[in-house]
Amino acid sequence: AQKITQTQPGMFVQEKEAVTLDCTYDTSDQSYGLFWYKQPSSGEMIFLIYQGSYDEQNATEGRYSLNFQKARKSANLVISASQLGDSAMYFCAMSSNAGGTSYGKLTFGQGTILTVHP
Amino acid sequence: EPEVTQTPSHQVTQMGQEVILRCVPISNHLYFYWYRQILGQKVEFLVSFYNNEISEKSEIFDDQFSVERPDGSNFTLKIRSTKLEDSAMYFCASNSPMNTEAFFGQGTRLTVV
Numbered sequence: 611a612q613k614i615t616q617t618q619p620g621m622f623v624q625e626k627e628a629v630t631l632d633c634t635y636d637t638s639d640q641s642y643g644l645f646w647y648k649q650p651s652s653g654e655m656i657f658l659i660y661q662g663s664y665d666e667q668n669a670t671e672g673r674y675s676l677n678f679q680k681a682r683k684s685a686n687l688v689i690s691a692s693q694l695g696d697s698a699m700y701f702c703a704m705s706s707n708a709g710g711t712s713y714g715k716l717t718f719g720q721g722t723i724l725t726v727h728p
Numbered sequence: 729e730p731e732v733t734q735t736p737s738h739q740v741t742q743m744g745q746e747v748i749l750r751c752v753p754i755s756n757h758l759y760f761y762w763y764r765q766i767l768g769q770k771v772e773f774l775v776s777f778y779n780n781e782i783s784e785k786s787e788i789f790d791d792q793f794s795v796e797r798p799d800g801s802n803f804t805l806k807i808r809s810t811k812l813e814d815s816a817m818y819f820c821a822s823n824s825p826m827n828t829e830a831f832f833g834q835g836t837r838l839t840v841v
Binding site (some may be wrong): 654662720 | 753761763769771772773776784819821828829830831832833834835837838
């Protein structure tokens with residue numbers, strides 16, 4: 611079974627500063643994917659970034675980067691130059707490529723509420 | 729940009745009634761999913777659907793729930809005899825073998841009273 615743990619219920623950051631949101635995972639699968647989604651107060655789920663278990667380089671997407679440490683089973687999200695619009699709930703999630711159901715079946719963590727202060 | 733569309737955005741129903749939540753996945757996607765998020769809690773997988781059949785389902789997805797792809801575009805979640813604890817946000821998602829990420833709809837907030 612897969613498990614995602616996000617130990618930070620809430621985080622605060624000053625505008626324009628960088629912030630790291632923690633995520634650890636547990637799986638017995640050899641091939642898996644790690645994702646971060648943003649959920650603003652309006653409720654939709656917005657995909658941010660993906661890291662494959664065999665990717666040697668950390669993923670980056672604009673101001674988002676994923677600090678992937680496979681041996682530690684961690685996949686922390688780093689947001690650089692925080693903006694007020696970054697205030698939202700952030701979910702770490704993982705998938706398995708086993709079973710052929712593609713990457714859509716996700717196991718989510720509990721989420722971290724990020725608040726960006728002006 | 730193509731997107732997953734869910735209707736209605738908010739549904740209020742009486743306990744014991746049946747509801748159907750509707751989703752239009754992205755047109756060239758092959759894999760379809762329903763997730764549930766009880767208020768303030770994490771998102772939970774309900775069911776995945778591929779090639780016109782359920783490929784995987786969670787413990788939550790019991791006989792009260794069913795899914796259907798009645799035509800080439802819609803993907804529905806039916807909840808029979810709704811209970812108060814079915815109140816949640818329900819997300820539809822889809823992806824294709826060409827994508828690594830699942831694309832989520834904006835969600836349907838179900839309130840059972």
